[in-house]
Amino acid sequence: MANIKPFKAVRPTRDKVSLVASRSYQSYTQAEREARLDHNPYSFLHIVNPGYKYDKEISGVARYQLVKNRYSEFKEDGVFTQDASPYFYIYKVVDRDNQVFNGIVGAASVEDYKNNIIKKHEDTIASKEVVFKDYLKTVGFNAEPVLITYPDNTEVSSIIKKKQEERAEYEFTTTYRDTHYLWLITEKEAISAIVNAFKNIPTLYIADGHHRSSSSELLCLDCKEQNKAHNGTENYNFFMSYFIPESELKIHEFNRLVKDLNGLTKEEFLIQLDAIYRIENRGAIPYKPNKKHHFSMYLDGEFYSLHLRKSIYTFKNSLDKLDAQLLYNTILKPILGITDVRKNNRIDYLSGKKEIVSLVNKIDSGKFRVGFGMIPANIEELKSIADDGLKMPPKSTFIEPKLRSGVTIYEF
Structure with a gap:
């Protein structure tokens, strides 16, 4: 009580x-x-x-x-x-x-x-x-x-x-x-x-x-x-x-901005992504995901949709199902080499409450190389993670x- x-x-x-x-x-x-x-x-x-x-x-x-x-x-x-x-x-x-x-x-x-x-x-x-x-x-x-x-x-x-x-x-x-x-x-x-x-x-x-x-x-x-x-x-x-x-x-999401592709060319980066996501080039028209485990990506002036290939990814707990954690597990850590999202200065965050043009401007300015968007977490996810004694990565929610x-x- x-x-x-x-x-x-x-x-x-x-x-x-x-x-x-x-x-x-x-x-x-x-x-x-x-x-x-x-x-x-x-x-x-x-x-x-x-x-x-x-x-x-x-x-x-x-x-x-x-x-x-x-x-x-x-x-x-x-x-x-x-x-x-x-x-x-x-x-x-x-x-x-x-x-x-x-x-x-x-x-x-x-x-x-x-x-x-x-x-x-x-x-x-x-x-x-x-x-x-x-x-x-x-x-x-x-x-x-x-x-x-x-x-x-x-x-x-x-x-x-x-x-x-x-x-x-x-x-x-x-x-x-x-x-x-x-x-x-x-x-x-x-x-x-x-x-x-x-x-x-x-x-x-x-x-x-x-x-x-x-x-x-x-x-x-x-x-x-x-x-x-x-x-x-x-x-x-x-x-x-x-x-x-x-x-x-x-609850709003936080979008992720990354300064470089960890030494990869654009083509090499997309090929590695293809192993775990279905990728579709959406062109210059702004795209925002509308489902869990779907992400938007902005790279070289174009938007991409990333849909998780669920058949090859296993959710082990409530935290793994959180999109911010999923992005870390599948892209930020293994492909872009960002192991500590709390201390790495190659990554920054942008509240999803801001217009998508804010993300575009930050990347087009050259300060960042690639950006990722997701839908917001919901209250049930927040509670499940807390009930399981787990902790979200930083900047998972803007509340x-x-x-x-x-x-x-x-x-x-």
Whole structure:
């Protein structure tokens, strides 16, 4: 059974939330970041990029301390206030494509994560876990929830629907043309109903935020060791999460871009592919696959369809059936010589949410030699891989929604 709880969020005042809320720091170009930092004194980017105030790049522990300082200043200036009681928060996003996402922001249990009640489908990098743990420990807050999915639940859905009949606490549209809404669940009966509903859900799945989850576990271990009065109810025993039903999760693929053909000529490369795929030249007209185990390939200004010859390939487990893994097993590793997709600089990734012209432009520019496209993984694949204790290769999924940083903040 899953143990989730409400918490006292630190939030922007209603009049400033649209100015505070930001995308993740890495998603902005340098020019975009500078424009926001120059012209918006309330942007959350000022907190996560504190060196901008001094026109200096600052890293490591010194940066963490400055992040904490900027955050304290936002609270002192009344930009942020903390709710007096622990609440759940309904967060709704309507994106530019009119896709609607409804979920609940609350706190997930580190114990559930450790005990595999909250299951993972991606590997994490130990060094990144430690870095982010140290960051969290110094700054004392987290502003980006982990995305966790759960089986559709009528009781939870009815609570969300009823609350959304009221006026939202927040309603703002971003320059990205997404509209964000937030409602506070303050009623004790509704809060208890949500907690109890999740107690009847045996398993939750991380959709996005594996490093944030694992870092929260490390933080909990550190704090537990240092707190002689530890009783398991402290905030560090939980981490902020966005709980969204499986039916509302949107999964996109990541296309693969490779810089060279591993010393092969185009003809030699195609001959090796022919051993395991049926290949058809589709010409210059963009082609996207529409079935599992079918791929598109763009090479020398032309698209190809690749259909797996199933009679000569055996699926040994749920991971082998994942198209991102299949591409690795049949092409990237044996033909193109990319054994470690996490570290090899010959490979790059492009979200399938982007238009196919983005892939074409990157290859036509000469930066890359060949590109591969696939259809997105589905939620059942993600769950099967997690249930089997296996891990997807990196960049197997691009999952939405993407919430704004700084709308709800969880303090430890």
